[in-house]
Amino acid sequence: xxxxxxxxxxxxxxxxxxxxxxxxxxxxxxxxxxxxxxxxxxxxxxxxxxxxxxxxxxxxxxxxxxxxxxxxxxxxxxxxxxxxxxxxxxxxxxxxxxxxxxxxx
Amino acid sequence: xxxxxxxxxxxxxxxxxxxxxxxxxxxxxxxxxxxxxxxxxxxxxxxxxxxxxxxxxxxxxxxxxxxxxxxxxxxxxxxxxxxxxxxxxxxxxxxxxxxxxxxxxxxxxxxxxxxxxxxxxxxxxxxxxxxxxxxxxxxxxxxxxxxxxxxxxxxxxxxxxxxxxxxxxxxxxxxxxxxxxxxxxxxxxxxxxxxxxxxxxxxxxxxxxxxxxxxxxxxxxxxxxxxxxxxxxxxxxxxxxxxxxxxxxxxxxxxxxxxxxxxxxxxxxxxxxxxxxxxxxxxxxxx
Ligand SMILES: Cc1cc2nc3c(=O)[nH]c(=O)nc-3n(C[C@H](O)[C@H](O)[C@H](O)COP(=O)(O)OP(=O)(O)OC[C@H]3O[C@@H](n4cnc5c(N)ncnc54)[C@H](O)[C@@H]3O)c2cc1C
Numbered sequence: 331x332x333x334x335x336x337x338x339x340x341x342x343x344x345x346x347x348x349x350x351x352x353x354x355x356x357x358x359x360x361x362x363x364x365x366x367x368x369x370x371x372x373x374x375x376x377x378x379x380x381x382x383x384x385x386x387x388x389x390x391x392x393x394x395x396x397x398x399x400x401x402x403x404x405x406x407x408x409x410x411x412x413x414x415x416x417x418x419x420x421x422x423x424x425x426x427x428x429x430x431x432x433x434x435x
Numbered sequence: 436x437x438x439x440x441x442x443x444x445x446x447x448x449x450x451x452x453x454x455x456x457x458x459x460x461x462x463x464x465x466x467x468x469x470x471x472x473x474x475x476x477x478x479x480x481x482x483x484x485x486x487x488x489x490x491x492x493x494x495x496x497x498x499x500x501x502x503x504x505x506x507x508x509x510x511x512x513x514x515x516x517x518x519x520x521x522x523x524x525x526x527x528x529x530x531x532x533x534x535x536x537x538x539x540x541x542x543x544x545x546x547x548x549x550x551x552x553x554x555x556x557x558x559x560x561x562x563x564x565x566x567x568x569x570x571x572x573x574x575x576x577x578x579x580x581x582x583x584x585x586x587x588x589x590x591x592x593x594x595x596x597x598x599x600x601x602x603x604x605x606x607x608x609x610x611x612x613x614x615x616x617x618x619x620x621x622x623x624x625x626x627x628x629x630x631x632x633x634x635x636x637x638x639x640x641x642x643x644x645x646x647x648x649x650x651x652x653x654x655x656x657x658x659x660x661x662x663x664x665x666x667x668x669x670x671x672x673x674x675x676x677x678x679x680x681x682x683x684x685x686x687x688x689x690x691x692x693x694x695x696x697x698x699x700x701x702x703x704x705x706x707x708x709x710x711x712x713x714x715x716x717x718x719x720x721x722x
Contacts, residue, residue: 419561423522423666
């Protein structure tokens with residue numbers, strides 16, 4: 331299962347993790363985000379403990395969204411040791427996303 | 436039985452129709468997206484001398500023959516424009532605004548679009564440049580947005596964005612009266628040259644002036660194939676296919692002008708057939 335990450339716990343989560351943290355920036359009004367949701371769920375299931383997965387609702391968490399300059403959603407960011415290791419903007423096929431995440435494992 | 440189609444054909448030109456009849460002959464559940472006119476490039480041809488069996492035929496007559504053929508086989512065209520196609524893993528989601536059609540395979544037969552992207556458009560995609568204003572508008576709440584509109588529908592999106600953004604510049608790429616509702620929309624009748632910025636878009640350079648802006652939406656009739664299908668491999672403006680008309684995404688095929696030159700009816704129809712037969716083999720291999 332994918333947890334929610336918010337402005338208040340964002341830094342703590344990405345800095346304290348010893349595996350890559352994948353954050354899916356989304357919003358309820360965004361069509362492609364809805365399509366991406368189940369794809370991310372599947373990848374999270376397949377990768378198990380090797381990475382942590384979170385969703386961030388950009389409407390409810392403006393601070394984080396503006397700090398990372400989210401200009402288009404869905405955006406997927408992979409964090410390693412607290413900083414951005416990779417960014418994917420827009421929907422991507424499952425294999426493409428999984429491949430990018432695996433590069434950081 | 437689920438309600439997924441076996442094959443979704445996107446485009447109703449010679450490539451798409453040839454794919455459709457061959458998919459239908461093989462008893463697959465197909466859906467074909469396209470237009471009433473079938474293809475503007477078919478109806479506009481004054482005289483065609485290189486379509487085997489139809490020497491000296493006009494485009495309009497050819498369209499009639501195509502229509503008779505699909506009618507005889509009970510193939511209906513769904514008159515809808517696909518906005519985006521999502522590779523979900525073992526199927527594809529084809530979006531028409533809020534509605535999603537599902538199919539196991541897709542055949543792209545969308546023809547070719549001649550409008551080139553603006554300088555900077557691809558570089559800043561996702562960093563301030565977007566193709567769906569209504570999708571990303573909430574991210575520009577209280578900000579400045581520029582919309583480059585190639586058709587009337589763009590006006591509707593501009594009206595929506597103007598409810599959220601502080602200021603909207605509308606750059607029309609066509610002539611006519613513009614149905615724009617709010618006072619914070621400024622029409623800029625000038626030719627856009629380049630989109631500029633550093634990490635993100637900061638301005639649009641036009642022939643006569645520059646606009647400082649936080650975001651730019653480019654709204655065209657049709658989008659590039661790799662915008663239509665995120666993750667699709669495109670090479671030199673054409674969809675990359677192998678001899679089976681297979682793209683880099685499994686279960687996704689392409690045929691006709693969208694795969695490359697020469698741009699010709701018989702090549703398009705031939706590729707549509709190859710794509711359909713390989714889609715059928717792919718479907719059979721899933722069982
Ligand atoms: C004036 C003119 C004369 C020509 N004369 C000749 C000739 O004599 N001989 C010859 O061989 N060739 C000729 N051609 C070239 C020929 O028209 C093309 O090679 C051929 O039409 C390509 O077929 P196609 O099926 O690939 O694409 P098209 O015929 O362009 O069809 C594409 C279809 O896809 C639809 N579509 C696109 N995107 C979407 C979407 N997102 N959702 C739903 N539908 C979509 C379009 O509306 C269109 O119906 C001529 C072209 C022109 C313009």
